[in-house]
Amino acid sequence: MLFxxxxxxxxxxxxxxxxxxxxxxxxxxxxxxxxxxxxxPLRQNEDTPAGGLWLVDADAPGVVDELVRKDPFWPTGLRRSVRVLTWKQVFADGSRLGT
Incomplete structure (x- = not known):
């Protein structure tokens, strides 16, 4: 499953x-x-960091949550929030993928 x-x-x-x-x-x-x-990284503009984005392949959201909490950035307080969302890719390289 992708997140x-x-x-x-x-x-x-x-x-x-x-x-x-x-x-x-x-x-x-x-x-x-x-x-x-x-x-x-995600940015407000070229000079202003806003956060980050990962695409993660895992069996369940809990596995992703555990991975996030092991990131060296996590305990520093750098991250204000995190959202883990299921993602299904339906378009790539100019073409629609299977349904």
Whole structure:
């Protein structure tokens, strides 16, 4: 099952926290690449980070929640909120996929 995980970041000290923990966060993503199929930042504009987005392949939402809580960013308070949503891809590379 695929999940879209939407993170909203706190504005307070976000840049400092992000910079301090970025390498550990990237190492975590690499270590969990079998589940985290895509990941990247979301921005208000080119210069203003707003959060992040992951696409995760997992058996259940609880597995995704556990993965989120193991991310080195999680205990820092960087993340204001997280939403785990079931996602079904229906379009890719210019074509509709199976129903």
């Amino acid at each position: 879209a995980v939407l993170f909203e970041d706190n504005d307070t000290c976000a840049t400092e926290v992000r910079n301090q923990y970025m390498q550990a966060h990237l190492d975590f993503l690499a270590k969990n690449a079998s589940m985290i199929k895509a990941a990247g």
